[in-house]
Amino acid sequence: MSRLRLTISMSLDGYVAGPHQSVKEPLGIGGEALHEWVFPLAAWREPHGMKGGEVNESTPVVEHTLTNIGATIMGRNMFGGGPGPWNTEQPWIGWWKDNPPFHHPVFVLTHYPREPLPLKGGTTFHFVTGGIHDALEQARKAAAGRDVALAGGAQACNQYLKAGLVDEMLLNVAPILLGGGERLFDGVGSDLHGLRPVRTVATAKVTHLQFARR
Amino acid sequence: MSRLRLTISMSLDGYVAGPHQSVKEPLGIGGEALHEWVFPLAAWREPHGMKGGEVNESTPVVEHTLTNIGATIMGRNMFGGGPGPWNTEQPWIGWWKDNPPFHHPVFVLTHYPREPLPLKGGTTFHFVTGGIHDALEQARKAAAGRDVALAGGAQACNQYLKAGLVDEMLLNVAPILLGGGERLFDGVGSDLHGLRPVRTVATAKVTHLQFARR
Numbered sequence: 001m002s003r004l005r006l007t008i009s010m011s012l013d014g015y016v017a018g019p020h021q022s023v024k025e026p027l028g029i030g031g032e033a034l035h036e037w038v039f040p041l042a043a044w045r046e047p048h049g050m051k052g053g054e055v056n057e058s059t060p061v062v063e064h065t066l067t068n069i070g071a072t073i074m075g076r077n078m079f080g081g082g083p084g085p086w087n088t089e090q091p092w093i094g095w096w097k098d099n100p101p102f103h104h105p106v107f108v109l110t111h112y113p114r115e116p117l118p119l120k121g122g123t124t125f126h127f128v129t130g131g132i133h134d135a136l137e138q139a140r141k142a143a144a145g146r147d148v149a150l151a152g153g154a155q156a157c158n159q160y161l162k163a164g165l166v167d168e169m170l171l172n173v174a175p176i177l178l179g180g181g182e183r184l185f186d187g188v189g190s191d192l193h194g195l196r197p198v199r200t201v202a203t204a205k206v207t208h209l210q211f212a213r214r
Numbered sequence: 215m216s217r218l219r220l221t222i223s224m225s226l227d228g229y230v231a232g233p234h235q236s237v238k239e240p241l242g243i244g245g246e247a248l249h250e251w252v253f254p255l256a257a258w259r260e261p262h263g264m265k266g267g268e269v270n271e272s273t274p275v276v277e278h279t280l281t282n283i284g285a286t287i288m289g290r291n292m293f294g295g296g297p298g299p300w301n302t303e304q305p306w307i308g309w310w311k312d313n314p315p316f317h318h319p320v321f322v323l324t325h326y327p328r329e330p331l332p333l334k335g336g337t338t339f340h341f342v343t344g345g346i347h348d349a350l351e352q353a354r355k356a357a358a359g360r361d362v363a364l365a366g367g368a369q370a371c372n373q374y375l376k377a378g379l380v381d382e383m384l385l386n387v388a389p390i391l392l393g394g395g396e397r398l399f400d401g402v403g404s405d406l407h408g409l410r411p412v413r414t415v416a417t418a419k420v421t422h423l424q425f426a427r428r
Contacts, residue, residue, distance in 0.1 A: 012385070012399065012423075013228060013398075013399035013402070014227060014228040014399075018404075029404075030404055171226070173387075173423075175406075175410065175411040175423070175425065176404070176406070177399060177402060177403065177404045177405070177406055178404050179402065179403040179404035179405075180404075184227075185226065185227035185228075185391060188227070188391060188393065189391065189393040190232075190243075190244055190390070190391045190392050190393035190394075191391070191393075192389075192390070192391055196389065197389040197418060200414075200416030200421050201416075202414030202415075202416055202421075204411060207414050207416075207421060207423060209226075209387075209389070209421060211389065
């Protein structure tokens, strides 16, 4: 069975993006610091088209997140382009420009229909207006037996968590406070639906908490 | 210099007590689960007057929290007895009954004055109405060169964190959600005032994130 695997970086105070997100600050004020641990890694640079980089204790964790993934789901806020109907005159193609790092179909949760957006390197964005179950069904079909990644943001993750649809969860806890922004687990309640800790990897820059449903 | 050392257990969603705290559920609904990792430990049982218990990877972490502590600070909510003026007819002596596990002076932040309360085993509760700086000054004096423990709850910790007065912070992250309750870091902002990760200890039941100011 194709599994839904959530991967997200979170501050000590539970935010996955800082306050005041904007086109200039897509991760909100201070939000870049959530991901400082990942940028130097070769395992992160390679799918982003960059050479070189570090290998450290986080490497196998990042490699795992990229292994056996056939499709990705994300929220409209993570894809970007602002709230409301899509701008058809200057179509937004996502924060990643014309060659996104996914290299497989990506399903974007949105209230506004839009034609699929094929880009370079194998990434096609599909826009799903039917809600989280519809998106998961379409993503699983596209993944053709492989797993589905749930990439963010907070609202999309919280909907899937609340519905008990997440099979694996990797929280990359950064040793910072953001003091506001988009909070993981908001409104999720107290039920982890069988997600239990399976492994923790700690480095000076990040603590990886890995959970899975058995 | 005597250091202020915060130790607290927190859920994945950032709560240090569950919702609906009451005399029957002092840690709120589900809150006991925050501390499940510590109850079996010999290092925790001994100061609580119980024999036996486990030794595991959490043992040195707990032992460290008890080493070189000369006084403790806690909030009124953690000491208990309900909000408002103290009940003088049936005086509340704290959740720990007549032989508390502290064995040194404990300073309780409160808006309501009360005479010091000496109990068995070396614990005397002092009630401080002058605010967090006053309590820290009194606790440091009582600690006579040793460190001061900051034990909780959330509001007391958040006040000290916001004021930049915490020198060491140990977060014991339990792999649970509480979905509501008392939240650590609420209102603290984004400044950790120089607290940086120094060590992480992971077990199947808890992840200990240790921070210190250099």
